[in-house]
Amino acid sequence: MRIEADYDRCEGHGQCEERAPEVFELDDDGNLVHHYEGRDLPAGLEDAARGAAAVCPVAALRVVETSPAPRT
Amino acid sequence: MTTVATAPHFDADIYTDQALREPYGHYRALRDLGPAVWLSAHDAYAVARYDDVKHVLATPEVFRSANGIALNEPANAAILGCTLASDGERHAHLRRIVAHRLTPRALRPMREVVTDAADALVADLVARGSFDAVGDLARALPLSIVPDFIGWPEEGREHLLRWAGANFDSFGPLNARTEAALPQCGEMAAYGARLVREGGVLPGSLGAGVLEARDGGEITDEQAMMLMLDYLAPSLDTTISAVGSAIWLFGAHPEQWDRLRAEPELVPNAVQEVVRLESPIRGFGRLAAQDTEIGGVAVPAGSRVLVLYASANRDERHFADPDRFDVARPDALEQLGFGFGEHGCAGQGLAKLEIAALLTALARTVRRFEVGAPERALNNLIRAFASVPVTVHAD
Ligand code: HEM
Ligand code: SF4
Numbered sequence: 001m002r003i004e005a006d007y008d009r010c011e012g013h014g015q016c017e018e019r020a021p022e023v024f025e026l027d028d029d030g031n032l033v034h035h036y037e038g039r040d041l042p043a044g045l046e047d048a049a050r051g052a053a054a055v056c057p058v059a060a061l062r063v064v065e066t067s068p069a070p071r072t
Numbered sequence: 073m074t075t076v077a078t079a080p081h082f083d084a085d086i087y088t089d090q091a092l093r094e095p096y097g098h099y100r101a102l103r104d105l106g107p108a109v110w111l112s113a114h115d116a117y118a119v120a121r122y123d124d125v126k127h128v129l130a131t132p133e134v135f136r137s138a139n140g141i142a143l144n145e146p147a148n149a150a151i152l153g154c155t156l157a158s159d160g161e162r163h164a165h166l167r168r169i170v171a172h173r174l175t176p177r178a179l180r181p182m183r184e185v186v187t188d189a190a191d192a193l194v195a196d197l198v199a200r201g202s203f204d205a206v207g208d209l210a211r212a213l214p215l216s217i218v219p220d221f222i223g224w225p226e227e228g229r230e231h232l233l234r235w236a237g238a239n240f241d242s243f244g245p246l247n248a249r250t251e252a253a254l255p256q257c258g259e260m261a262a263y264g265a266r267l268v269r270e271g272g273v274l275p276g277s278l279g280a281g282v283l284e285a286r287d288g289g290e291i292t293d294e295q296a297m298m299l300m301l302d303y304l305a306p307s308l309d310t311t312i313s314a315v316g317s318a319i320w321l322f323g324a325h326p327e328q329w330d331r332l333r334a335e336p337e338l339v340p341n342a343v344q345e346v347v348r349l350e351s352p353i354r355g356f357g358r359l360a361a362q363d364t365e366i367g368g369v370a371v372p373a374g375s376r377v378l379v380l381y382a383s384a385n386r387d388e389r390h391f392a393d394p395d396r397f398d399v400a401r402p403d404a405l406e407q408l409g410f411g412f413g414e415h416g417c418a419g420q421g422l423a424k425l426e427i428a429a430l431l432t433a434l435a436r437t438v439r440r441f442e443v444g445a446p447e448r449a450l451n452n453l454i455r456a457f458a459s460v461p462v463t464v465h466a467d
Contacts, residue, residue, distance in 0.1 A: 013176060
């Protein structure tokens with residue numbers, strides 16, 4: 001699972017950071033930093049990341065379900 | 073979805089004086105009836121459960137705000153074109169202009185202004201001992217900050233609260249409150265139009281930003297006027313309601329006040345909890361643009377949908393023990409009192425800043441709130457007190 005952030009829509013309310021500080025952070029200028037941009041979240045952070053997407057007040061975070069990496 | 077159900081009916085008028093005073097019984101009945109319930113008294117589908125409210129707010133292509141916000145045509149026509157009542161690309165364009173100066177980052181310079189004002193106000197009231205938590209506290213802070221911030225000239229400020237209240241009343245069904253309010257909304261619009269025509273907003277303010285956007289060709293005169301209303305109408309009563317409710321709640325739940333004083337880092341969570349439990353805006357409407365369904369209940373194209381944030385926030389399907397006031401509630405952040413998604417409150421950063429500054433200042437010195445008999449203010453949209461007499465006991 002991944003989270004897609006819409007940076008145009010993000011207004012820096014910071015609620016994602018409160019919920020999942022390991023995944024999202026606001027830098028000193030108040031800009032959103034997404035530590036797992038473009039890649040799958042480790043299993044241990046999935047719930048927190050989902051919670052963060054749910055509490056973004058402007059719905060700037062979208063959960064994208066990806067199939068688990070194929071085992072070879 | 074395989075089967076689509078027809079909506080159950082609910083016949084009571086949820087805008088009578090009594091219903092506005094005690095809305096939560098009606099909301100529970102609506103939640104228990106189903107995901108979408110036909111309000112025969114108001115020709116609208118009520119959406120009262122948390123998941124369904126969130127679904128409607130997250131699906132703005134289907135549930136439109138233009139011609140949808142109010143439960144009556146004249147009010148919808150009057151606000152058509154403001155950020156609140158626009159959709160899609162047009163909304164995104166206006167929202168960028170409106171929200172730009174209200175983001176937490178843009179508000180940083182305001183932090184000190186708001187904190188200083190809250191500290192001074194609280195010091196004064198604590199010295200007095202007894203005061204009205206609505207008139208002297210909840211109204212005083214936003215009125216000392218917000219009109220300057222928006223840039224409203226001195227002349228006309230005396231009407232702000234009356235106009236803002238009328239604006240919210242006008243969004244209800246066409247009842248006596250709405251009818252009395254509509255002409256006053258006209259006065260506010262005329263004032264906004266004059267500001268756009270003649271200037272006169274304070275330099276460096278949000279209003280000045282709107283006029284710059286107009287001068288730069290980003291928006292038309294008409295849009296500039298609607299944006300002035302976007303700032304004016306929702307920026308006072310909402311915050312005032314939350315502060316009045318907060319004092320009333322802490323008076324009734326001294327153990328929660330003790331907890332907040334012991335752990336002041338809970339203040340932001342407490343603000344969310346107050347907005348959850350006593351949501352200042354009961355609900356806004358939407359217009360279904362196509363045949364759709366809400367939680368498996370059919371909602372035909374052209375239907376009005378009433379999105380009840382205040383009910384979602386007490387939905388026992390989502391919040392544990394939802395009627396309980398708990399400043400440390402772990403999921404208070406999930407409350408929908410500021411709306412959600414594209415139209416999620418643009419001013420929530422400012423509102424949270426103001427409410428948190430007051431609670432923080434009070435927590436430093438006030439040990440107990442002794443609350444007398446409060447009086448409700450009745451408004452179609454806003455849940456608030458007209459007065460909350462209080463005596464504070466300082467350390
Ligand atoms: C406790 C205080 C407040 C509450 C509970 C509140 C609540 C809300 C809600 C529920 C909405 C969503 C509308 C929808 O779903 O259609 C909203 C939108 C909005 N609010 Fe607030 N509000 C508050 C304070 C403020 C303040 C202080 C301002 C301005 C400085 C403000 C400006 C706005 C604007 C401009 C919108 C329209 C956003 C859009 O449509 O994109 N609000 N508010
Ligand atoms: S909660 Fe949403 S708006 Fe706020 S910083 Fe995170 S992504 Fe941006």
